[in-house]
Amino acid sequence: LRSDWQTAVRTQFPLLTANPGVAYLDSAATSQKPQAVLDAVMAYLTSENANAARGTYPWANRTTARIEDARDRVRRFLGSPDNTGVHFVSGTTDGLRTVALDWLVPRLNDGDEIIVPFADHSANLVPWLDAAGQLRRQGAEVVVRPMPYDAAHDYDIARLPIGPRTRFIAATHVHHVYGNDMNVHRLRAAAGPDIPICLDAAQSFGHMPFSVADLDVDFVVFSGHKAMALPGVGAVWSADKRGPAFAPAGWSGSPNTAGIVSLAAAMDWLTSVGLHRISSYVVSLGRRLTAGLAGLRSYEVLGCQDSLAATSTVQPRHGIVTFRHRDIGSNDLGFILASDGLLVRADGHCQGSEGETTSSVRVSLQVYNTPEEVDRLLAVLTSLD
Numbered sequence: 001l002r003s004d005w006q007t008a009v010r011t012q013f014p015l016l017t018a019n020p021g022v023a024y025l026d027s028a029a030t031s032q033k034p035q036a037v038l039d040a041v042m043a044y045l046t047s048e049n050a051n052a053a054r055g056t057y058p059w060a061n062r063t064t065a066r067i068e069d070a071r072d073r074v075r076r077f078l079g080s081p082d083n084t085g086v087h088f089v090s091g092t093t094d095g096l097r098t099v100a101l102d103w104l105v106p107r108l109n110d111g112d113e114i115i116v117p118f119a120d121h122s123a124n125l126v127p128w129l130d131a132a133g134q135l136r137r138q139g140a141e142v143v144v145r146p147m148p149y150d151a152a153h154d155y156d157i158a159r160l161p162i163g164p165r166t167r168f169i170a171a172t173h174v175h176h177v178y179g180n181d182m183n184v185h186r187l188r189a190a191a192g193p194d195i196p197i198c199l200d201a202a203q204s205f206g207h208m209p210f211s212v213a214d215l216d217v218d219f220v221v222f223s224g225h226k227a228m229a230l231p232g233v234g235a236v237w238s239a240d241k242r243g244p245a246f247a248p249a250g251w252s253g254s255p256n257t258a259g260i261v262s263l264a265a266a267m268d269w270l271t272s273v274g275l276h277r278i279s280s281y282v283v284s285l286g287r288r289l290t291a292g293l294a295g296l297r298s299y300e301v302l303g304c305q306d307s308l309a310a311t312s313t314v315q316p317r318h319g320i321v322t323f324r325h326r327d328i329g330s331n332d333l334g335f336i337l338a339s340d341g342l343l344v345r346a347d348g349h350c351q352g353s354e355g356e357t358t359s360s361v362r363v364s365l366q367v368y369n370t371p372e373e374v375d376r377l378l379a380v381l382t383s384l385d
């Protein structure tokens with residue numbers, strides 16, 4: 001599994017090289033940062049830091065140019081044409097709220113219907129419920145229909161509650177607990193050409209190659225901090241076909257300039273390593289973990305089983321594996337693992353109201369993780385079996 005390129009990649013993460021005894025297995029919460037991203041931020045802040053779209057002097061102009069350049073890079077990174085919108089936000093939660101309250105609310109009328117996911121991340125549920133609540137206070141009753149799921153936690157497209165009043169669909173690209181690709185490309189075919197689809201790409205942006213042209217969605221929302229950039233920056237990409245979603249240049253308030261610089265550097269870094277290479281490596285690490293867990297009696301792996309992957313539409317996990325121990329509480333298991341330098345996420349994982357709310361342990365892998373780290377984790381889990 002491990003090869004020279006992966007060793008070279010790992011050495012670019014200063015926090016990891018400074019802590020060789022630590023296995024960071026919580027990248028779905030936030031990723032570690034490569035030196036190239038840290039350098040780009042430091043270079044920007046120490047050479048031309050200024051506010052954007054404000055100034056008449058070189059630092060401000062260069063900052064503005066960097067932000068416009070980052071917008072172009074987001075478009076290219078998402079495989080989108082030039083005349084699409086990129087609106088910088090603080091992250092996925094902020095971006096989904098922006099789509100819900102600034103774009104969707106003014107476009108809905110009494111009796112309209114929206115389809116939203118109730119068992120994905122709550123950041124992709126609460127804003128849509130809030131939008132419906134805001135409309136209700138204005139006297140317009142909007143029907144919120146739950147996205148249907150199948151037994152493998154995939155969207156059940158055959159039961160998609162599309163009707164003549166369906167005006168909007170919110171979906172998740174890769175699930176943050178089960179790690180499965182939700183196969184959102186099937187939504188467009190089921191929805192027809194006219195219903196806007198908004199994609200929560202928090203766990204897919206920068207993790208796997210995809211293009212908006214291919215998925216044919218209207219909004220893609222993501223966080224930089226889960227994809228090698230700093231916390232506090234993300235974006236809403238919007239297709240041009242439904243008119244400008246937000247202020248034309250997106251210059252509302254002072255942008256997170258250093259964060260946007262970090263996002264541009266992160267996309268460069270990810271492109272240089274290669275998204276195909278990153279995702280196939282991470283998927284193979286996840287398989288190593290699920291294969292190891294399959295041999296243990298005390299653990300239940302949540303979500304789609306890998307055995308389904310060969311026979312159904314379920315895709316292999318994208319580096320996220322969530323499980324429970326039969327007798328040991330998940331928080332206790334999290335502490336036990338942490339005392340061995342294995343840093344995982346243990347709790348209810350911010351899942352929406354129809355999720356598996358009892359707590360569990362989530363292991364999420366990134367390109368800097370190694371097979372040895374997975375084996376170390378499996379050794380501790382085996383000792384508790």
Ligand code: PMP
Pocket residue numbers: 028029091092093094121123124172174175176200202203223
């Ligand atoms: N959606 C999904 C699928 C996520 O995994 C997360 C983060 N765990 C979010 C939304 C929220 O992202 P952020 O905290 O960066 O706003």
